[in-house]
Structure formats: C-alpha cells, structure tokens
Amino acid sequence: MVEALLLALRARDAIDPDEVAIVAGLVDEVAMVPAKRTVLKRGVPLSHSILLIEGMMCRYKDMRNGSRQISAIHVPGDFLDLHGFTLKHLDHDVMALTAAKVAYVPHDRLTRMTEQYPHLTRLFWFLTNLDAAMHREWEVSLGQRSGAARTAHLFCELYTRLALVGKAEPDGFAFPINQTELGECLGMTSVHTNRVLRDLRERGLLDFRRGVAKLLDPEGLKRVAEFDPAYLYLDSRPR
Amino acid sequence: MPRFFLHIHNGHGLVHDEEGSDAPDQAGARVLALDSIRSIVAEEAREGLIDLTGRIAIEDEDGNPLSDVCFPDAFELRMPANG
The missing domain is CATH 2.60.120.10 (Jelly Rolls)
Incomplete structure (x- = not known):
C-alpha cells in the first residue's frame, strides 16, 4: 500500500524496518476514485490526509471565467494534501486525472507519529518542502x-x-x-x-x-x- | 459536450488537431480559437515576432468544416498613423 511512498522516501534517506511498519500503520482505509472526480475541495475541513497509491491527480484552481490552472501533478507515492495536516483546510481543489487508488491517513495518526517518531516527522516535513520546491519550479x-x-x-x-x-x-x-x-x-x-x-x-x-x-x-x-x-x-x- | 477539432494553418504549414477539445457549442469553439490565437501570438511576441498570417479551421466531430478564424480576428490592431 505504501510501497511507492517508501521508494520516494528511500531515495532521500535510509528508513529502518520499524519505521516502515509505522508508515504502513498510518493508513486507515483505501478507496478507488474514478477519473475526473474532485476528491478535495477548497475550504472543506480536513481530518485526514490522502496518499496516492495508483493513478495521477492534480492540484488546481478555477477562475470565474472558467479557466483552470493546474499547479501540481501527483504521481503514486505522493500525498495529495500532507499540508492539510497543519492547514486543516485547503486553498485549492484536488482532482483525479485518471482512475486512481488512494489511502486515507487520519490526522490523529499523524499527530501520534509526530509525537513519537522525530525522524519520520522530519521526512514528512521534507515531503511538504519538496512540494514547495516543485511549485517554485512550476512558477519559474x-x-x-x-x-x-x-x-x-x-x-x-x-x-x-x-x-x-x-x-x-x-x-x-x-x-x-x-x-x-x-x-x-x-x-x-x-x-x-x-x-x-x-x-x-x-x-x-x-x-x-x-x-x-x-x-x-x-x-x-x-x-x-x-x-x-x-x-x-x-x-x-x-x- | 460536443467535441471540436481546431487545426492551425500558418506559414509553417498545418498543425493537425487529432484529439479535439470539448466546447459547449460552435460559439464556444470559436472562443477557444480566439483564446488560442492570442496565446500563440503573445508567446511569439515575447520573441519579437507578430505573425498574423495564420488561421484556425474549426471542424465538428465528423470532420465537417464549420468555420475559419483568421489570426487578425483575435485582435484590435492599433498602429502609429505615420507608420
């Protein structure tokens, strides 16, 4: 379930078996999402973050005239909204570009992880920093x-x-x-x-x-x- | 939504639209053509070229020609009087 996430993390740092078990234990339920479905709406209160397991999704904002700016594409192993853990609601929407499989990670489990596992906490912080780096590159x-x-x-x-x-x-x-x-x-x-x-x-x-x-x-x-x-x-x- | 195919004809030849784009109706397809011409010309203008010789040919899903949108149709042009 979390293999792609582990591949992405292991490219950046070593992860020990205990940490693998903790990451796997973050996942609550798994869901299939049809293509073109909006899975996260701006302004909606959040109690979980979503990990993309299969398929592609995107972050986007719509303008009044109907035009849309996609600001990020997500691939398997990406969190769609790890930033939602601290923001608690989003300023953008997230849509499935293709049929997709996602895993829900309740925020209370992330809270426990941050309290007990500082290395994993830093790696998850790294992931949101990485999101910001990609946004900067798209801005360029x-x-x-x-x-x-x-x-x-x-x-x-x-x-x-x-x-x-x-x-x-x-x-x-x-x-x-x-x-x-x-x-x-x-x-x-x-x-x-x-x-x-x-x-x-x-x-x-x-x-x-x-x-x-x-x-x-x-x-x-x-x-x-x-x-x-x-x-x-x-x-x-x-x- | 119906699908329209917008082929670009210009000095470099034809850019064939294989995939098409959804638009609510023929007027919507024309708006897409106008937006596209503005986007293409704006990009070229950054490089110092304004080339309005092209046109976009709009076809319906069955390949029937509907209308042509010429590049100058997308702009109000103002040139210096003594230019």
Missing part, C-alpha cells in the same frame, strides 16, 4: 520558460518522478491526460499546447500522443527545458 516555468521549454520541463519532471517510483518505461511513460488538461498545467489553451507538442515532435525531442509520452531525445529535451533535477532533492542523506 509559467513566468520565464517559453511554451516549448515549459512543456519539455514538465515531461522531464514527470519522467524523473515516475521513474523513482517504478512507473516509467525506459523511453517514456503513460500519461493519460488530454491536451486541454496538459494546457491547464502549462498556462496554454489545448490548441496552443497541440502546436507546441507538434514543434517538440518535429524537433525530435518528445512524442506525446494518445496518453503516451515518449522521450525521443532525453538529453535534448533537458537542454530545451533547462531541467536541473536538483529541486527534486534526489540525494540520500540523513535528514
């Missing part, structure tokens, strides 16, 4: 990168994060979202997104069609994106 993308670089960066990031939890293929990954949703990540319309994808395909960098991403030239894609994975903190060290 939206403010400074061109459409092509922004798109390339998103695919570099997702490939790296999915590979970490064993969900990537050697040359790409399954990414079953449509071009409207991809555009909502990138601050572009579906039509503009399609044009950028065509450009990246013609340059021999990336082929994204029908929910499958193929990195045709990973090094070239990284160059275009100015992708430096340092913000993903992939080094294992005592934390």
Whole structure:
C-alpha cells in the first residue's frame, strides 16, 4: 500500500524496518476514485490526509471565467494534501486525472507519529518542502520558460518522478491526460499546447500522443527545458 | 459536450488537431480559437515576432468544416498613423 511512498522516501534517506511498519500503520482505509472526480475541495475541513497509491491527480484552481490552472501533478507515492495536516483546510481543489487508488491517513495518526517518531516527522516535513520546491519550479516555468521549454520541463519532471517510483518505461511513460488538461498545467489553451507538442515532435525531442509520452531525445529535451533535477532533492542523506 | 477539432494553418504549414477539445457549442469553439490565437501570438511576441498570417479551421466531430478564424480576428490592431 505504501510501497511507492517508501521508494520516494528511500531515495532521500535510509528508513529502518520499524519505521516502515509505522508508515504502513498510518493508513486507515483505501478507496478507488474514478477519473475526473474532485476528491478535495477548497475550504472543506480536513481530518485526514490522502496518499496516492495508483493513478495521477492534480492540484488546481478555477477562475470565474472558467479557466483552470493546474499547479501540481501527483504521481503514486505522493500525498495529495500532507499540508492539510497543519492547514486543516485547503486553498485549492484536488482532482483525479485518471482512475486512481488512494489511502486515507487520519490526522490523529499523524499527530501520534509526530509525537513519537522525530525522524519520520522530519521526512514528512521534507515531503511538504519538496512540494514547495516543485511549485517554485512550476512558477519559474509559467513566468520565464517559453511554451516549448515549459512543456519539455514538465515531461522531464514527470519522467524523473515516475521513474523513482517504478512507473516509467525506459523511453517514456503513460500519461493519460488530454491536451486541454496538459494546457491547464502549462498556462496554454489545448490548441496552443497541440502546436507546441507538434514543434517538440518535429524537433525530435518528445512524442506525446494518445496518453503516451515518449522521450525521443532525453538529453535534448533537458537542454530545451533547462531541467536541473536538483529541486527534486534526489540525494540520500540523513535528514 | 460536443467535441471540436481546431487545426492551425500558418506559414509553417498545418498543425493537425487529432484529439479535439470539448466546447459547449460552435460559439464556444470559436472562443477557444480566439483564446488560442492570442496565446500563440503573445508567446511569439515575447520573441519579437507578430505573425498574423495564420488561421484556425474549426471542424465538428465528423470532420465537417464549420468555420475559419483568421489570426487578425483575435485582435484590435492599433498602429502609429505615420507608420
């Protein structure tokens, strides 16, 4: 149930068997979520956090005119709302991009963990810091990168994060979202997104069609994106 | 919601829309075309180019052409009088 989370944590620090048992014991119930279902609404009081086990989800905010900004994509092993443990309600919504499987982690269990297990507490703190680092990188993308670089960066990031939890293929990954949703990540319309994808395909960098991403030239894609994975903190060290 | 296919024709050729986008109706598809033209031109403008030679051809789900939206349709253009 918590294997992907453990893979993500073990890439950053050693975890002993006792801690594995504690993390596994955090999970209360498991649920299936259909694609496109909003699982967390802004402003709603929270008594648990949600761990994504399978599928992809996103954090987003809607504007009055109907436009939507997706501010993060979640992959297996991510908490959707670990920040909700201290915030107690969210300022954004969370939606399933694909059919998904989630685990509920009651806040009272997290409270007990923070009282009894300082190392795990620091690692969970690390996870919310990591979320913030990814948000900063998306901010740089939206403010400074061109459409092509922004798109390339998103695919570099997702490939790296999915590979970490064993969900990537050697040359790409399954990414079953449509071009409207991809555009909502990138601050572009579906039509503009399609044009950028065509450009990246013609340059021999990336082929994204029908929910499958193929990195045709990973090094070239990284160059275009100015992708430096340092913000993903992939080094294992005592934390 | 019905699906519309918005193909971009410009100086670089055709960007074919294989996937399509949902819109409430044909007027909604036109709004998407206008938004898309503004987004594309704004991106190019940051690089110093304003190219309004393109158009977006809107088709319905069966591939029937519905309308064309030319790039200048998305803008009110103001140029210096002595330009």
